[in-house]
Every structure is written in structure tokens, then in C-alpha cells.
Amino acid sequence: MANRVLLNRPGQKTVTTTKDEENQTWVQYVALIRDNGDREAFAKLFHHFAPRVKAFLMRSGADASLAEECTQEVMAALWQKAHMFDPTRASVATWIFTIARNRKIDAFRKQRRPEPEDLTWGPEHEPDQADALALQQETDQLGHAIAQLPDTQRELIEQAYFGDLSHREIAEQTGLPLGTIKSRIRLALDRLRHSMK
Amino acid sequence: MTDTIEHHLTDALLMAYSAGTLPEAFNLTVATHVSMCDECRARLGAFDTIGGALIEDCIETDVAPDSLDATLELINNPAKASEPVGASRASDCILPAPLRDYIGGDLSAVKWKPVGMGVKQAILPTSKEATARLLFIPAGAAVPDHGHRGTELTLVLQGAFADETDRFARGDIEVADEDLNHTPVADIGADCICLAATDAPLRFKGLLPRLMQPFLKI
Known part of the structure; x- marks a missing residue:
């Protein structure tokens, strides 16, 4: 199971925070895009993440116009790859980070980004709700831990x-x-x- | 086979791979090891999670007023074919998918060039900051004693080798830096095939290999 080496801990608390609920909402929006091509869900994700992706790209050295162009491509990729998102392996923020990072390598350095091969589970793999919830909570907890550094x-x-x-x-x-x-x-x-x- | 891996990637390499700051040749080597190693895959997931948390905390930068519409336009009319979907694990292949991508096929498609003593190599097409090459070491043979100016990653794909530090078998990765001088020797049982990435030329100790170094590009 992805992410468990750093994140796993026994006796995990099940308190949900506002941030948890937000993470769950993003997961539902990605599913709505995948299943229904839902523009409203996409607009909400865009509103939250696009300004963050743009900030990330500018801090990485892009000027405003390159960052804007790449942000639009990253967000378009989110729509196009919605069927590949697995909430038991990553939060939406983590997933968007990996898309933005790959776009950055491609656009800034003109290089290919070799990715590990996918694990063997078929397209019929349905993510387990409890696993997905646990992962979103762990992600939230790691965010807190980083803020406390x-x-x-x-x-x-x-x-x-x-x-x-x-x-x-x-x-x-x-x-x-x-x-x-x-x-x-x-x-x-x-x-x-x-x-x- | 993933349970038998004893030599893993360092935190520094996994973090730099996640951040996207490694040279292409190192990215290829990390991606190939992670394809073979569930433990490093899980650790990499944690580093990606750090990246996600940092993006979540970014102070927002305003996007262009028409940004959402322009993005929807992109979605409706993709300018270029979307990236190929990550290849799945194919059980009948010796090499993991990211490596097959660079070779254009499995082991049989490698264009080997002899470098002496039965050792063969094939340099893979990556950016110039670092070099990735496949090494074929005949069973029982040695790669000449060498040191490093930078970092050298050696990932075993078939067979095994041993050097002054330990023994490395399929899936194991050796991370060597400036402090290590070593003479890798292939196990007697089988020919050894490795993926090696270096960010600086190797320093061979014997005179002959050093003279040949510019010609061999290692």
C-alpha cells in the first residue's frame, strides 16, 4: 500500500477535521469529472488548485506567462487523467503535485520524465473507501507535521x-x-x- | 522477487526524484528500481505526499481572468496527443517498463558495444548532465578498479555482483560516491547485467583503462 512506510501508525485516530472533509470533497469532484464530465466540479477544483500550481511554478523559476500556460495544461491533464486517479494511493493535492512536477521537467528542461511502471491491478480495481479515507487523513496529518517543522x-x-x-x-x-x-x-x-x- | 531486495535508494535520492531535480539518467535509474521494489515505491509515495502538502500551503498566485475558460478550451481541443499511459508490469519481460522505453524493447533489443575483457555496454539516450548505460559483465569477470568524482548508481537487472562493500543481486541498487573505490566482480553463476548512472566520469586506477576512457565514454 502506497505511502504507508512513512505514514503508517497503529491505533490511528478517526477524528475528521475540516481539512479531511475538504480532501474528501476533492476526491468526489475528481470522480464527478471522470463519470459525468462535470464542469461545475472542475471549476471548484480549478478555483482551489490553479492559483497554487501557478505559485509553485513561479517559485520554481517560471515567469508569469509560462507559469500560466503550464498551469492550464496541468489542470487540463487533471480532467483528461481523472480515470487514473486512485484515492487509496494519493490525495488530490499529491496527485496534482506529481502532474505539475512532470510538466515542469518537460517545459523547463525539455526532458522526458521516466516513471515507474504501474502496479498490476486491472481497470476494474475499485478503490476501497476505508483505505481512501485513511490515506486522506494521513496526508492531512503530514501537512500538519510539515507546518510544525x-x-x-x-x-x-x-x-x-x-x-x-x-x-x-x-x-x-x-x-x-x-x-x-x-x-x-x-x-x-x-x-x-x-x-x- | 521484491522481498529479496536488500539494497535500497537513499532518502536523498527519493526526495530529489520526487522533487524532480535529478538528471534524466538518475531519474531513469530511480524509476527502474522503484518498478522492482515495493518498499521504495511506498517511500516515494510519502515524498510525493510532502510535495502535495507544500503545494497545498503555497501562497496563491492569481491566474489570468480567462484562465478557466482557456483550460476548458484545452480540454475540448487537446493541442497534442495526451501523454502515453504508464505501461504495466509485463511478466514475460526481464527489464522494467521505464528501461524498455529507453531501449525500444526488452533485453534482446539492446545494441551492445564491446569494451574489452568480455565486458559490453550500451549508452542510453538521456540529457548530458549524467550518463546512463547498460553494462554486461560475463560470469566471474571484473569491471576494472575505479573511483568516482560524483555519484554512481548501479542497479542489478540480472545475475549478481560483489565488490569490497557487499553483494548485489537483481533489484539491488548500489549508491557509490566519491569515497568509494571498488572492483565489482560478477557472480560465477550467471552473466551480470546492470544499469549504471554517473554524473561525472569514473576514475579508473589502472593506466590502460584511463587511456581508453575518452573513447569508451565512461
Whole structure:
């Protein structure tokens, strides 16, 4: 089961938060797009995610017009790939992140992005509701844990994801020694693992 | 077979793959290992989840006023064919799908070039920041003693090899950096086939391999 190495913990609490409910709603909207080509559901997803995707692309170095163009392509891909979304493996935000990241590699670097082969389950695979709910809750919890990280650690993680920078390039930009960057990121990951237990 | 894998990807590599900051040759090697390794697939899922959480927390940037309409237009009239759907695991293939993509077929389609001592290689078409190549090491043979200037990933696809650090079998990945000088030797039982990615030329210790290095492109 995807995501469980970092996220699994026994005796999981079943309290639903507003964020959980929001995650569930996004999952339903993707299903509505897949099953009915529902434009209203798409507009709601677009309203929430498109400005975030655009911000992500601009923080990664795109100018406003390239970021706008790529954002539209990412959101169009969400519609076109709605049948491939599996809520037991990813939240909608995680899924959109992977689409945006691949678009970024394609548009910024003109490179192919090799992806792992799919796991063997047929198109008839129906996601289990309980699994999907558990995954959305774990995702929410990880979001909280990231927000709780000390600024020095969270900023380095953000730079690693958004800045399109290697650790060496982060070292050049921040003036921090490479060893410090690596150990802070390691500390951040340890902390995230701990908070998911 | 995934249970038998003992050597996995590091957090740093999985995170950089998830973030999309690795050179193409490394992306290919990570994607190939993850195709074979359920544990690393699950860990990668966690790193993608971090990416999703960061996007969720982004301070929003206004999209163009006609952005939604333009996107719906794109959906109605796709400018280009949408990306191919990820290939599924095919049980009769030796190589995982991402690698078959770069070769244009399974192992039988590889265009090997001899590099001496029975060792053969095939360089795969990736961006120039790093090199990906398939290595064929005959059973019992050795790759010359070498060190690295950067990072070298070696993923075993068939057979096994051992070096000064450990033994590596199908699915195992060795992550070697500047500190490691090693002489990988293939197991006697079967020819060994590996996918190797490097972001800097290898440093061979013997004189002859070093002279040949520019010609072999390794």
C-alpha cells in the first residue's frame, strides 16, 4: 500500500477535521469529472488548485506567462487523467503535485520524465473507501507535521521541492555548508516520521 | 522477487526524484528500481505526499481572468496527443517498463558495444548532465578498479555482483560516491547485467583503462 512506510501508525485516530472533509470533497469532484464530465466540479477544483500550481511554478523559476500556460495544461491533464486517479494511493493535492512536477521537467528542461511502471491491478480495481479515507487523513496529518517543522528545516525542504535546486546549488545560494543542509533535511525527515507514529 | 531486495535508494535520492531535480539518467535509474521494489515505491509515495502538502500551503498566485475558460478550451481541443499511459508490469519481460522505453524493447533489443575483457555496454539516450548505460559483465569477470568524482548508481537487472562493500543481486541498487573505490566482480553463476548512472566520469586506477576512457565514454 502506497505511502504507508512513512505514514503508517497503529491505533490511528478517526477524528475528521475540516481539512479531511475538504480532501474528501476533492476526491468526489475528481470522480464527478471522470463519470459525468462535470464542469461545475472542475471549476471548484480549478478555483482551489490553479492559483497554487501557478505559485509553485513561479517559485520554481517560471515567469508569469509560462507559469500560466503550464498551469492550464496541468489542470487540463487533471480532467483528461481523472480515470487514473486512485484515492487509496494519493490525495488530490499529491496527485496534482506529481502532474505539475512532470510538466515542469518537460517545459523547463525539455526532458522526458521516466516513471515507474504501474502496479498490476486491472481497470476494474475499485478503490476501497476505508483505505481512501485513511490515506486522506494521513496526508492531512503530514501537512500538519510539515507546518510544525522549525523554519530552518521547512525552508530547506521547500527549496528542495520548489527551487529546482540540488543540495549543492542550495549551498551556493544560502551560503550554508553542504553538510549542514543534508543534516537539516535528515532531521526534518526524522521529525516527520516521528510525528506520523 | 521484491522481498529479496536488500539494497535500497537513499532518502536523498527519493526526495530529489520526487522533487524532480535529478538528471534524466538518475531519474531513469530511480524509476527502474522503484518498478522492482515495493518498499521504495511506498517511500516515494510519502515524498510525493510532502510535495502535495507544500503545494497545498503555497501562497496563491492569481491566474489570468480567462484562465478557466482557456483550460476548458484545452480540454475540448487537446493541442497534442495526451501523454502515453504508464505501461504495466509485463511478466514475460526481464527489464522494467521505464528501461524498455529507453531501449525500444526488452533485453534482446539492446545494441551492445564491446569494451574489452568480455565486458559490453550500451549508452542510453538521456540529457548530458549524467550518463546512463547498460553494462554486461560475463560470469566471474571484473569491471576494472575505479573511483568516482560524483555519484554512481548501479542497479542489478540480472545475475549478481560483489565488490569490497557487499553483494548485489537483481533489484539491488548500489549508491557509490566519491569515497568509494571498488572492483565489482560478477557472480560465477550467471552473466551480470546492470544499469549504471554517473554524473561525472569514473576514475579508473589502472593506466590502460584511463587511456581508453575518452573513447569508451565512461
